[in-house]
Amino acid sequence: MTHDHDLVLRPTEAQKAAALAPPPGRTGGDLVVETLRGLGATTVFGLPGQHALALFDAVGRSDLRLVGLRTENNAGFAADAYGRITGEAVPLLLSTGPGALMALPALAEAAAASAPVLAISSQVPVAGLGGGRRGHLHELRDQSASFRDVVKSVHTVRTPSQIPSVIAEAWESALTAPHGPVFVEIPEDVLRAETVIPQVTGVDATPHELAPRPELTALAAHWLENATRPVIIAGGGVVRSDAAGKLKQLAERLNAPVVTTFGGKGAFPWTHPLSLQSWLEDRHMTDFLEDADVLLVVGSGLGELSSNYHTFFPTGRVVQIEADLGKLESNHAGLGIHADARLALQALLETVSEREDAGAPERVRAVLADIAARLATQDVALEQELLASIRAALPARSPSFWDMTILSYWAWSAFDPKHPNTMHSAQGAGGLGYAFPAALGACVAEPDTPVLAVSGDGGAMYSVADLATAKQHELDITWLIVDDGGYGILREYGCDAGTQLPGPDFVALAQSFGVPAATTTPESLKDDLKESLGTPGPSVLLLSAKLKMFAPTHL
Numbered sequence: 001m002t003h004d005h006d007l008v009l010r011p012t013e014a015q016k017a018a019a020l021a022p023p024p025g026r027t028g029g030d031l032v033v034e035t036l037r038g039l040g041a042t043t044v045f046g047l048p049g050q051h052a053l054a055l056f057d058a059v060g061r062s063d064l065r066l067v068g069l070r071t072e073n074n075a076g077f078a079a080d081a082y083g084r085i086t087g088e089a090v091p092l093l094l095s096t097g098p099g100a101l102m103a104l105p106a107l108a109e110a111a112a113a114s115a116p117v118l119a120i121s122s123q124v125p126v127a128g129l130g131g132g133r134r135g136h137l138h139e140l141r142d143q144s145a146s147f148r149d150v151v152k153s154v155h156t157v158r159t160p161s162q163i164p165s166v167i168a169e170a171w172e173s174a175l176t177a178p179h180g181p182v183f184v185e186i187p188e189d190v191l192r193a194e195t196v197i198p199q200v201t202g203v204d205a206t207p208h209e210l211a212p213r214p215e216l217t218a219l220a221a222h223w224l225e226n227a228t229r230p231v232i233i234a235g236g237g238v239v240r241s242d243a244a245g246k247l248k249q250l251a252e253r254l255n256a257p258v259v260t261t262f263g264g265k266g267a268f269p270w271t272h273p274l275s276l277q278s279w280l281e282d283r284h285m286t287d288f289l290e291d292a293d294v295l296l297v298v299g300s301g302l303g304e305l306s307s308n309y310h311t312f313f314p315t316g317r318v319v320q321i322e323a324d325l326g327k328l329e330s331n332h333a334g335l336g337i338h339a340d341a342r343l344a345l346q347a348l349l350e351t352v353s354e355r356e357d358a359g360a361p362e363r364v365r366a367v368l369a370d371i372a373a374r375l376a377t378q379d380v381a382l383e384q385e386l387l388a389s390i391r392a393a394l395p396a397r398s399p400s401f402w403d404m405t406i407l408s409y410w411a412w413s414a415f416d417p418k419h420p421n422t423m424h425s426a427q428g429a430g431g432l433g434y435a436f437p438a439a440l441g442a443c444v445a446e447p448d449t450p451v452l453a454v455s456g457d458g459g460a461m462y463s464v465a466d467l468a469t470a471k472q473h474e475l476d477i478t479w480l481i482v483d484d485g486g487y488g489i490l491r492e493y494g495c496d497a498g499t500q501l502p503g504p505d506f507v508a509l510a511q512s513f514g515v516p517a518a519t520t521t522p523e524s525l526k527d528d529l530k531e532s533l534g535t536p537g538p539s540v541l542l543l544s545a546k547l548k549m550f551a552p553t554h555l
Contacts, residue, residue, distance in 0.1 A: 023199070028191040029058030031163040032120065034200035037062065038164075039171050041091055043444060045079040047072050049095020051122035051138060054191040056093065067444055067473065069437060070465035072099050076106025077434050078441030080115040080181075084424055085399060085445040087116070087242070089174040094121040096188065097138030101146060105431045108150050110181040112428025113263065114240055114324070116174040117181035119151070120167070125189040126158060144185055152180035157187070160195045164203055172205040177323040177340040179240060210323055212339035212347050220296070220319045220335055221351035227294035229316075229363075230256040230355070231276075235306065236263030237299015237323055241342035244268065244420040247298065250349055255357035256296070257364045259285065261306040262427050264299065266417040273361040277368065279413050280305065283553035284370040286312050288363075293317065297334075299341040301327030305412070305427060309554040321345075375550055383410050383547050386522060390452070390480075391416055393529035398450050399424065399442045403435035405456030406488050406547040413550075433462025436479055440466060443475035450476050450533040457483040457503045464504075467513040470538035478532040478539050480520075481506050484546045492549050510540040517542065 032055055036044070043065045048056040059066050069075040072094055079092040094100040100121040110117045123129070123143055124136040140146065144154045153173040155166045163186065170182040224230050232254075238247050244267050251258045251274050258268040259276035268275055279285045286308045289295065293316035300306055301322060310331075318334025321344040328336040337344055375384070387410055394400060396418040402408035402425040417423035424442075426434035439453035455463065460481045470477055486501040510517035517540035520528040525543060532539040 026195055027054050027058060028160045028163060028186065028193055028195060029054035029056075030061070031160055031195060031197060031200060032167065032186065032191070033058040033062045033064060035164045035167045035203055036091055037064065038200050038203040039168065039205055040088070043067060043082065044091040044093055045069065045075045045082070045441065046091075046093030047075055047095070047099060049099045049122065051124070051188040052093060052095040052099075052191065054188075055120070055122065055186075059093070067469070069440070069469050072102035073106045073433070074437035074463060074466050076103040076117065076119070077109070077437040078444070079117045080106060080110040080113065081401065081424060081438035081441035082445045083110070083115040083117055083179075084113065085421065085442050087240075089116045089118045089171050092117050092119045094119060095138070096122045096124060097140055097143065099138070100143065104146070104150055105429070107147070107181045107183070109426055109429040109431055109434060111150055111152065114179040114236065115181065116179040118167075118170055118174050118184070119147075119181060120184045120186065122191060123156075123185040123187045126187045129156070129158070129187065144183065147183040150181075151183045153182045155182065155184045157184065157190060160190055160193065160197055163190075164200050168203050168205040172207055175205075175207040177207070177210045177241070178237070209343065210338070210340040212321070212337050212344040214347065216335060216337045217344060217347040218351055220337065221348055223294045223317055223319065223335075224254055224256070224296060224348070225353045225355050227355070229292050230254055230294045230296065231289055231292035232256050232258040233261065233289070233295065233297045233300055233302070233306070234258055234264045234267040235261040235298060235300025237321070237341040238264055238267040239420050241299070241340050242420075243342035243345050246342060246345040246349060248272070250345055250352070253349070253352060254355045255360045257360055259289070261300050262412040262425070265412070265415070265423045266420040270416040270418070274364060276364055279368070279371050281308055281413055281552065281554070282371050282374070283308070284367050284374065286553070288367045290315050294319065297321065298345065299323070302331045307331065311554045378551055380548065380550055382522060382545070383407070384414065386525060386547075387411060387415050389522070389526035390454075390529060393526045393533060394452055395450065395533065397422065398452060398533065399439070399446070400452040400454065401425065401435040401439040401442065403453075403455040403459035404430055404432050404489065405454070405459055405482060406484075406492065406549060407454060407456075407482055409489065409549055411454070432459040435459065436463040437466050439477050439479070440469055440475055443477050444473075447476070450478065452529075452533065453477060453479045455479065455481050456488060457481060457485065457506070458487045458501055460506065461503065464509060467510055467515050467538070467540075471514045474537050476536055476538070478529065478541065480529070480541045480543060482547065483542055483544045488547065489549075506540065506542045515540055519544070
């Protein structure tokens with residue numbers, strides 16, 4: 001008889017030999033790198049600092065690709081995008097104190113968007129851990145506490161032997177649904193010290209699957225197949241779990257209209273007869289969703305933006321599938337199913353019967369026509385034309401990244417992403433400066449695909465330093481900057497104080513980095529974008545225009 005405790009992995013002869021004679025001169029930094037390589041990492045982002053030099057030295061001795069950006073926050077945004085595009089955990093290397101803290105806004109966005117970023121930071125020497133104030137350079141009372149409320153999990157290394165296990169644990173946490181950023185801190189002296197610990201040759205960090213409970217999916221299937229007016233809200237969880245195909249199958253089987261949240265754009269085909277697109281900031285859509293007798297919410301917490309600023313109040317039954325337990329039934333009571341979107345949709349497909357409803361496409365056409373009629377009464381033709389020009393110029397498979405600017409607010413509702421996981425924005429946490437450095441990360445993830453970044457002039461000023469990164473690595477990015485002389489979206493909210501910003505000559509500034517740049521107009525935007533996107537390497541297009549939002553319906 002074989003018992004569980006007999007199932008022990010025996011080292012190979014090669015592993016025994018490596019353990020007896022590890023290469024000389026290795027440090028804790030090498031243990032970090034060996035663990036990352038063993039877990040499958042190929043690329044790291046970051047910025048060196050004094051306490052982290054042993055880690056960066058080890059990266060330099062390895063075959064890991066280091067992409068260094070000019071600020072830690074931008075490096076974090078780049079890692080975030082790399083993780084969204086590839087679905088892999090992405091190492092972000094930081095230095096103690098100010099360097100690590102500079103990445104907090106980027107990690108907050110990664111947390112809101114469930115991007116699997118593995119932030120690894122140096123820390124003061126071991127003797128300084130635990131809150132003692134020894135006066136070390138970059139010392140914080142409790143560095144990990146600064147990150148605990150932002151990231152998914154926090155991990156501290158205290159000895160070299162802990163490095164492989166701690167990093168593997170953090171890696172597993174980042175990739176277990178819901179994905180998210182994690183933070184690992186390693187004291188400077190642990191990173192610097194030479195080690196006799198053998199090379200890391202066996203490391204495993206398998207994410208846990210989050211499967212739905214079958215009695216819940218059975219009840220949900222019963223409600224859905226017997227519904228009169230079922231509707232589906234598809235969120236970012238559908239995209240992250242690569243479940244768009246299963247969503248389409250379920251919607252067609254149920255003849256249920258589908259609207260995607262801003263984080264879930266691309267989860268359902270834009271021109272499908274059952275597609276309500278993404279018009280969540282519209283009262284016609286809000287009324288349509290409220291009228292559903294069964295509402296299936298997949299991979300969304302129905303937060304502020306997804307609920308038309310909390311003016312949406314469902315009147316029928318709600319089924320919510322959500323991997324983040326904190327979001328489950330947090331806004332609306334219902335049948336909460338704590339599960340990964342892909343596994344839950346598969347369970348429904350195995351259970352639900354076909355539902356006939358010949359009138360569903362007509363109801364979809366009617367609500368979209370109502371929305372179009374409302375927009376037609378407003379002077380917003382320019383904004384709609386700009387989105388149409390961008391869509392016409394951007395290759396269907398090219399990723400686009402959108403900053404917090406008026407054109408992006410339009411894109412959330414009105415832009416057709418063509419495919420899942422190709423449109424990304426900072427709408428999770430809502431910080432400025434996301435688009436350009438995130439797009440750089442996407443360029444690294446998909447080097448043969450042109451990538452578009454869209455920023456306003458205010459947000460662009462957060463990111464201009466990394467024009468140097470784009471040029472250094474000859475990344476295939478086109479950066480469209482819409483210059484309206486300040487924070488235009490804040491002026492839309494009626495605020496003038498501090499929102500008027502005379503800026504630089506963006507064309508001359510880009511050219512000073514050796515990046516080709518030119519001005520464009522609404523009339524020439526489509527052709528200029530096509531040319532830029534079709535030319536290898538980085539480029540900047542400047543569009544001077546004062547745009548406005550469509551009228552809100554939630555006030």
